[in-house]
Amino acid sequence: MSVILGINSNHAGSSASVVVDGIPVAAIAEERLNRIKYFAGFPALSITRCLEIAGLNLSDVEHVAVGRDSSANLHKKLEFAIRNPAKLLNLASIRRKSKAFDDLETMIADHCGVDKASFRFKQHNVEHHLAHTASAYFASEWEHSAGITIDGSGDFVSCLFTECEGNEIRPIRKVFVPHSLGTFYTAVCQFIGYGKYGDEGKVMGLAPLGEDTYRDFFERAVIPTEKGFDLNPDYFLPFGANQGMEINENGEMIVHRLYSDLFIKTFGEPRERHSEITKRDEDISFGLQRVFEDRYMHLLRLLHKEVPVTRVSMAGGCALNSVANGKLLTETPFRETCIQPAAGDDGLALGAALYVSNSVLKEGVRWKMENSYLxxxxxxxxxxxxxxxxxxEFQELTRDELLERTSEEIKNGMVVGWFQGRMEWGPRALGNRSILAHPGFPNMKDILNARIKHREAFRPFAPSVLAERQTDLFEHDHPSPFMLHVYKIKPEWRERLSAVNHVDDTGRLQTVSRTENPLYYDLITAFDRKTGIPVILNTSFNENEPIVCKPSEAIECYLRTRMDVLVIGSFFFKKPDAGETK
Structure with a gap:
């Protein structure tokens, strides 16, 4: 038996995975267990829990795959140091921190509380963007595809083009820092008051409210080239050794200011967090998303010239931009995407392990990700x-009773906490740790925000749709099982899906098949029988915290919010005042 432990550590999205005989059996982000959003420390809890799920101990682990390689791209780091001698000491400091992984045995032993004398594993450092690519390509059944990863940065790279064939991933081209679409997106988000790590998704939802007022400004920010793109240095503070981010003592990501004074000279003072969002901020977000999409498509077209196929494996934080993902299917030559649900840095733990299994050990076992429940x-x-x-008070119900009662409550406008089966891998709730509601109930979006989510009014909620009904409701047929594509909703359905229909008549859909999640599929089917709507509104089961992981966290969230119903396993709870306005 081959046992590979995958780790993403001391980087945003700390996580672990376990792959046994080429098949992933568990993968968990540390934030779900320690309750620190985007935790960037060592994934001790995730390592322990993944091994428990697999029925293994650290002494059983033969290989440890780490999604970073400090020795990668040394020539580019040296070039940067020579051009920027003031940063040389800072780069040396980063190198020292990275070398902590040279004694990974001690690190694991200390954090997990075990004796390293029992260890027998071999360590593999997998370059950041190779691990990203592997997380997508080796989760597909494809034997050949193009590959692209786009993010802020990792191992001094922000974008990697690859050709993926068989068990090999062949790098074709790299974009090195400081040039980074992720940095561009984060910098503009900072300026309009969304400066926390992970805020980028919020601004993607704000963009459709704006207009193309600042086209010239944003066109000059990111310059397309024959090999990729360059960031205009006038728009950004000089690239620093910490690449604009650091990890505080609690393991939280701290993002330092990235934008230059040019933004202030052009737009005035930056927006303060939680202050009113103005027309200026909406238009800035529109300009950001438009140029991001344009350069995203430019990179994909360049990739297609190098690898002229119709399939593309995608990963990196920018691959979570579901609006761009929906458009690439019609605006580039690619017709199929493979993007696994943890496309951001949490996915490095799985990607590194799959890379070692397929490309290093050549185990010859090809795994296809059928669902996200790891x-x-x-x-x-x-x-x-x-x-x-x-x-x-609660009731214990049979499966059929559970589906009947829950679908009836959703039909009647109740807000339902739904906790079932194995937790999802990745940042999206995909029907096992979800809050569910009627997608067309009057004012349901406002009800959810007032009672539980407390989100900005412009942020859309997602529709979970029966896979075979997708083309009846949406204007594209490419599946989206992990909620990573945004498509137009057909005109005749927009009013009936008012709570999930965004201002631009789109929805970030999750397609649900019975093979992926039988219970959730049957719940949507039961709701469809009652309403004629094959869709349920799905949002993450949380209240300004990481998605709930344990039953106790689900119960506590139910009790402290104005959620009406909780369905957890076979157990059904309903508050006496359910549905009442408070």
């Missing part, structure tokens, strides 16, 4: 023991 799972007995700690 996390924790709790039995009804475990859930019952947790419920006993609370003074709550």
């Amino acid at each position: 996390g924790d799972e709790y039995s009804d007995d475990e859930i019952r023991n947790e419920i006993a700690k609370y003074d709550l």
Whole structure:
């Protein structure tokens, strides 16, 4: 038996995975367990829990794959140091921190509380963008595809073109820092008051409210070239050794200012976080997203010239831009995408492990990701023991009763917490750790925001749609099982899907098949029978925190919010005042 432990550590999205005989059996982001959003420290809890799920110990691990390689791209780092001698000491400091992984045995032993004398693993450092590519390509059944990864940066690279064939990933071209579409997006987000790590998705939702007022300004910010693109240095502060980010003592990502004074000279003072969003801010977000999409498509067209196929494997934080992903299918020569749900840096743990299995060990086992459910799972007995700690009335229902009661409550406008099966891998709730609601109930979007989510009014909620009904409701047929594509909603459905229809008549859909998630599929089917709508509104089960992982976290969220119903395993809870306006 071959056992590979994958790790993303000391980087945003700290995580772990376990791959046994070429097949992933568990993958979890550390934030789900320690409750620190985008945690960037060591994934001790994830390592321990993934091994527990696999029924293994650290002594069983034969290979540890780390999604970073400090020795990669040394020539570019040296070039940068020579041109910027003031940064030489800072780069040396980063190199020293990276070399901590040279003693990975001690690091794992100290953080996980085990004796390293029992270890027998071989360490593999996989370059950041290779691990990203592997997380997508080796999650597909394809034998040949183009590959592209785009993000802020990793191992001194912000974009990698590859050709993926068989068990090999062949690098073709790299874009090196400081040139980075991720940096561009984050810098503009900062200026309009969204400066926390991970805020970029919010601004993607704001963009359709704006107009193309600042076209000339944004066109000059990112210059397309024959090999990729360049950032205009006038727009950004000089590239620093920490690449604009650092990790604080709590393992949280801190993003330093990236934009230059040119923004202030052009637009005035930056928006303060939580202050009113003005027309200027909407138009800036529109300009940002438009230019991002244009350069995204430019990179994909360049890639297609190098690898003229119709399939593309995609990863990196920028691959979470679901609006761009929906458009690339009609604006580039690519017709199929493979993007696994943890496309950001949390996915490095899985990607590094899959790279070692396929490209290093050549195990000859090809895994296709059929669903995202690689996390924790709790039995009804475990859930019952947790419920006993609370003074709550509940009913234990059969499967059919559960589906009937839950679909009826959603039909009647109740807000339902839905906690079932194994937790999702990646940042999206995909029907196992979800809050569910009627997608066309009057004012449902406002109800969810007022009662639970407390999000900005412009941010859309997502529709989960029966896979076979996708083309009845949406203007594209490419599946989106991991909620990573945005498509136009057909005109005749927009009013009936008012709570998930964004201002530009789009939806970030999740297509649901019965093979992927039988229980969730059957729930949507039951709701469809009652309403004629094959869609349920789906948002993450949380309240300004990482998505719930444990039954106790689901119960606590249910109790402290104005959620009406909780369905956890076979157990059904409903508040006496459910549905009442408070």
